[in-house]
Amino acid sequence: xxxxxxxxxxxxxxxxxxxxxxxxxxxxxxxxxxxxxxxxxxxxxxxxxxxxxxxxxxxxxxxxxxxxxxxxxxxxxxxxxxxxxxxxxxxxxxxxxxxxxxxxxxxxxxxxxxxxxxxxxxxxxxxxxxxxxxxxx
Amino acid sequence: xxxxxxxxxxxxxxxxxxxxxxxxxxxxxxxxxxxxxxxxxxxxxxxxxxxxxxxxxxxxxxxxxxxxxxxxxxxxxxxxxxxxxxxxxxxxxxxxxxxxxxxxxxxxxxxxxxxxxxxxxxxxxxxxxxxxxxxxxxxxxxxxxxxxxxxxxxxxxxxxxxxxxx
Numbered sequence: 001x002x003x004x005x006x007x008x009x010x011x012x013x014x015x016x017x018x019x020x021x022x023x024x025x026x027x028x029x030x031x032x033x034x035x036x037x038x039x040x041x042x043x044x045x046x047x048x049x050x051x052x053x054x055x056x057x058x059x060x061x062x063x064x065x066x067x068x069x070x071x072x073x074x075x076x077x078x079x080x081x082x083x084x085x086x087x088x089x090x091x092x093x094x095x096x097x098x099x100x101x102x103x104x105x106x107x108x109x110x111x112x113x114x115x116x117x118x119x120x121x122x123x124x125x126x127x128x129x130x131x132x133x134x135x136x137x
Numbered sequence: 138x139x140x141x142x143x144x145x146x147x148x149x150x151x152x153x154x155x156x157x158x159x160x161x162x163x164x165x166x167x168x169x170x171x172x173x174x175x176x177x178x179x180x181x182x183x184x185x186x187x188x189x190x191x192x193x194x195x196x197x198x199x200x201x202x203x204x205x206x207x208x209x210x211x212x213x214x215x216x217x218x219x220x221x222x223x224x225x226x227x228x229x230x231x232x233x234x235x236x237x238x239x240x241x242x243x244x245x246x247x248x249x250x251x252x253x254x255x256x257x258x259x260x261x262x263x264x265x266x267x268x269x270x271x272x273x274x275x276x277x278x279x280x281x282x283x284x285x286x287x288x289x290x291x292x293x294x295x296x297x298x299x300x301x302x303x
Binding site: 017024027028030031032033034035057058059061062063065066068069070073074075077078079080081082083084131 | 175178179180181182183184185186187189190199201202203206207210211230231232233234235236237238239241242
């Protein structure tokens with residue numbers, strides 16, 4: 001990656017994930033410690049009025065964050081924010097994408113603001129995200 | 138459309154007369170040891186193959202941007218500023234989550250001191266009537282010298298009975 005690639009409007013090739021599975025949720029829940037059964041226990045979800053367990057929002061938020069850090073550097077991230085919108089469900093095919101929105105100087109550092117999104121098949125927005133990175137050397 | 142998407146679509150930036158008594162409520166601090174194995178597990182769960190999260194032979198991987206979220210699931214009730222507060226969790230949605238780093242994110246081996254507080258409580262009117270109460274909880278993470286290294290901001294949204302759920 002060269003500095004020429006880091007201009008406003010530059011984007012990373014979107015990541016189209018495999019269909020979401022409850023195993024994905026369980027793996028994230030084990031990693032994070034969030035064992036809420038609504039995300040993996042079908043009878044619990046059903047009693048709560050949901051057709052099936054639904055996705056852990058912070059899992060997709062985490063994928064959106066690593067999508068951005070795999071692009072602009074794990075060391076360089078200075079902020080990441082996500083807004084939860086439509087719920088995601090097992091079987092959903094999610095597309096993660098990001099675009100450089102701003103390049104600016106602050107306190108002698110070059111900062112890159114990125115706009116991110118995670119969309120469901122059909123176009124519904126699961127997550128909107130924003131991240132700031134210091135420019136990679 | 139799901140309930141949360143409707144919630145965002147209903148928001149108008151008006152009105153603010155809400156009980157602010159929770160603001161400033163601060164919980165007991167907790168210790169978080171950033172562990173290499175947990176970082177690798179978390180990075181794989183969030184579908185990253187980035188070698189920065191494996192650490193290489195030096196074995197000091199950096200933590201992913203959302204990793205500190207996992208701190209909250211290993212705490213006691215007294216580490217939450219909402220301990221003892223009666224809330225209707227059935228009407229509360231996790232609306233936003235933000236992570237701010239004052240420098241490179243924490244690395245494996247770092248020992249952090251976390252402390253959570255209620256920062257802001259405010260109300261917004263819905264476009265279709267009713268109100269939503271926004272509660273923003275901030276968790277500060279400091280290193281052993283006391284330097285602020287990261288802040289997590291969680292926004293919870295409580296919808297009022299008056300709103301029409303579709």
